[in-house]
Amino acid sequence: MPDRIRRFLPFGWLAAVCLALSSFCAFGEDELIRFEGRQVQGGMIIGHAPAGSSVGVDGQPVLTTEDGRFLVAFPREQTDATTVTLTLPSGRRLERSLVPEGREFDIQRIDGLPQDQVTPPESVLERIRDDARQARQARERRDARADWVGGFDWPLTGPITGVYGSQRILNGQARNPHWGIDIAAPTGTPVRSPAPGVVTLAHPDMYFSGGTLFIDHGHRLVSAFLHLDAIHVEVGATVDRGEVVGTVGATGRATGPHLDWRMNLGDTRIDPALLVDWSDNPDAEPR
Numbered sequence: 001m002p003d004r005i006r007r008f009l010p011f012g013w014l015a016a017v018c019l020a021l022s023s024f025c026a027f028g029e030d031e032l033i034r035f036e037g038r039q040v041q042g043g044m045i046i047g048h049a050p051a052g053s054s055v056g057v058d059g060q061p062v063l064t065t066e067d068g069r070f071l072v073a074f075p076r077e078q079t080d081a082t083t084v085t086l087t088l089p090s091g092r093r094l095e096r097s098l099v100p101e102g103r104e105f106d107i108q109r110i111d112g113l114p115q116d117q118v119t120p121p122e123s124v125l126e127r128i129r130d131d132a133r134q135a136r137q138a139r140e141r142r143d144a145r146a147d148w149v150g151g152f153d154w155p156l157t158g159p160i161t162g163v164y165g166s167q168r169i170l171n172g173q174a175r176n177p178h179w180g181i182d183i184a185a186p187t188g189t190p191v192r193s194p195a196p197g198v199v200t201l202a203h204p205d206m207y208f209s210g211g212t213l214f215i216d217h218g219h220r221l222v223s224a225f226l227h228l229d230a231i232h233v234e235v236g237a238t239v240d241r242g243e244v245v246g247t248v249g250a251t252g253r254a255t256g257p258h259l260d261w262r263m264n265l266g267d268t269r270i271d272p273a274l275l276v277d278w279s280d281n282p283d284a285e286p287r
């Protein structure tokens with residue numbers, strides 16, 4: 001074998017192996033994007049991309065932190081893939097498809113109810129529409145703060161009396177799913193902010209949700225607290241993690257004192273129960 005070819009052989013061999021195992025060669029590319037958190041229906045995960053990348057989720061641009069972190073949420077009903085597109089500072093594009101794991105949600109059928117318990121009376125419809133308008137407006141903020149990076153604490157501890165995603169079918173009509181986690185506690189129990197944030201809504205008495213407080217954690221991630229007895233903060237205030245923002249009540253349509261804690265990433269309602277450490281709430285059944 002001529003010397004020239006023998007010298008070249010090891011490199012040729014390497015190129016051939018690399019070509020054959022192209023998935024192996026793409027491994028370095030996979031390292032550029034990773035996700036943490038539970039990839040399930042109602043879940044939210046944190047993506048990590050190289051700093052300076054632009055990120056799109058299902059074709060919509062999303063905010064990224066300076067070090068390349070971003071949020072992805074999976075709706076309760078989602079069964080197909082979410083597409084995450086990454087454009088690196090070099091201009092190179094990567095794409096990932098994420099399919100959430102399915103969950104079983106509790107469905108309850110109740111028949112034979114008097115109709116006025118199923119549909120709100122005509123006289124309050126305008127008020128309900130106005131409440132919804134205010135809530136929508138408060139969620140329009142698109143804030144670069146990333147107050148979610150440090151994770152979330154329980155706003156208070158106590159037994160869990162309602163869970164995300166459960167649904168009742170009353171007289172054959174499917175109601176909206178229950179979107180929050182209900183934590184039972186006596187009226188007046190302090191409610192603490194689960195993470196830092198900015199107060200974007202503080203309403204003393206909405207029709208369904210009574211005393212209602214929104215805290216925006218940045219990147220369109222918002223915590224909502226419902227049925228509050230008192231609200232201690234005003235719109236525009238910055239709150240710290242653990243700061244008391246109000247107290248538990250039974251205001252609005254509530255059957256007893258509890259906190260209903262909901263979370264949205266933009267328009268997607270997610271399950272706060274997936275973001276907290278259950279060992280911190282000894283009164284709750286582990287999930």
Ligand SMILES: [Zn+2]
Nearest residue numbers: 162180182260
């Ligand atoms: Zn509730």
